[in-house]
Amino acid sequence: MFIADHAAILPKFQVMQSSLFRGCLVQSAPLFCHLFKAHKIEYRFRIFRLKVKACGGEQRKRVVVVRHGQSTWNEEGRIQGSSDFSVLTQKGEMQAETSRQMLLRDTFDVCFHSPLARSKRTAEIICDSRKLEMIPEYDLREIDLYSFQGLLKIEGKKRYGEAYSQWQKDAANFVIDGHYPVRELWERAKACWSKILSHKGQSILVVAHNAVNQALVATAIGLGPEYFRILLQSNCGISVLDITPSIIDNGFPYICLDRLNQTPNSPITPITPGQSVGRKTEDRIILVCHGTTGSIAEGGLPTSFDAPMNMLGTIQSQKTAELLLDLRVGSILCSPHFVALKTAEAIAQVQEAADCLGADCVPRYVEIKQMQELGDMSWEVLLEQLQNQVGQFGRWQECLQQNCDNLEDTFSNFWDRAGEAWNSLTKQLGDLRKDLSSPERNVIVVSHEIVNIGILCHCLGLEKSSIAAFHLDTGSISMIDFPDGPNGRGVVRCLNYTAHLGRWSVPVTRPAMAEEDF
Known part of the structure; x- marks a missing residue:
């Protein structure tokens, strides 16, 4: 596992290097550490512990991350990125309703959501009659894909050829319009964690998008942009992260991925057009x-x-x-x-x-x-x-x-x-x-x-x-x-x-x- 070096101490977080690392000690992953060299990112393995403080003391937190339901552009096979022209389809509304029912027994203190219409609507359906604080967070928008946005996938392949191929095969190093979208997304995900975990709530709902949810999960457990498309996020897929304080005096909390991509539909169901849930496979x-x-x-x-x-x-x-x-x-x-x-x-x-x-x-x-x-x-x-x-x-x-x-x-x-x-x-x-x-x-x-x-x-x-x-x-x-x-x-x-x-x-x-x- 490659984890980059720590760059700065974030508000209300204290990231400390573990003095007990022996190669077998499992620590919370560093959320906030990337080192750029020239045009490449270098990741150096190092174990840190994350100190989470809220309202003056340590709190156990559970963060539930949900992707929006199927959108009109998902259905069309169009590249959305951070554009805000698509809305939920009827199927997407039904998926969000199923997710609401899946979470019916669960309680939340706050909901952070992307301001884009497809995620905002999903959050509204899931929260329904719950009297939750709803916080739109701009950094939870989908990955910025610049000139790709709005194109059908087949158009992107024809118009951008080599660049589109790199986007598919080597997304971490993909560059367009002078930007590295996946690397930028990973930095943005770390900024999101700073805001999310600084909230006093202990049970936190986050409703956002495919790529940004991947980045949230990956950065939480210390994985770099090379893990893009490795931890899938289906429409209305639910992922859960635990941030648990130590029971040892002066100990540090750890982060545990409790589940990934629990969906309204069975994961066994064959991939159909418009699902946007990864590549087809027979193995x-x-x-x-x-x-x-x-x-x-x-x-x-x-x-x-x-x-x-x-x-x-x-x-x-x-x-x-x-x-x-x-x-x-x-x-x-x-x-x-x-x-x-x-x-x-x-x-x-x-x-x-x-x-x-x-x-x-x-x-x-x-x-x-x-x-x-x-x-x-x-x-x-x-x-x-x-x-x-x-x-x-x-x-x-x-x-x-x-x-x-x-x-x-x-x-x-x-x-x-x-x-x-x-x-x-x-x-x-x-x-x-x-x-x-x-x-x-x-x-x-x-x-x-x-x-x-x-x-x-x-x-x-x-x-x-x-x-x-x-x-x-x-x-x-x-x-x-x-x-x-x-x-x-x-x-x-x-x-x-x-x-x-x-x-x-x-x-x-x-x-x-x-x-x-x-």
């Missing part, structure tokens, strides 16, 4: 977190991988299997642990019944393969070292954030094993691609949340210090697309998707903890 890896066991408390750790799923876990597995019925599965890989195997079996059984359930004209027989790399990760040793601390710190992410000095060897071994698992998965995907008799190139991986997070971090090319910057719930799915094939770069379509769990899903905004609980 995917879907990371499935197994169902809950009786030994897993919310956010905690299992006492045994051989524990059976409880009733909630059984429901979660069945709901996940139903969601994946819309996908022709090529292979199911799972860890050798009992609970992962049972979740995998639920998925395979529903695939086999595809004809009876009306999803296909024939049964789909999918082989389950136990993948030793997913189990042989020294996880039991790490579990034993973390178990006694979970009660003190909360989720295991807090444990790794606040007290991993004595875990370096174990954690490094786990990280290396996760890398081996990632390499095996991409090889499996490549083998399916070579096998002409197997047109389904969708690989399902069933394992524990921390194992799936380790795999995800390797997919993104991050350091092990990033592993606690992500959260997955039991029963969730995360989808990685490979539009350029298994040897190409992975694109995260969604992370910690739980909408398919219905009433059993975790609310997007959990009730904020009282200050005395920290």
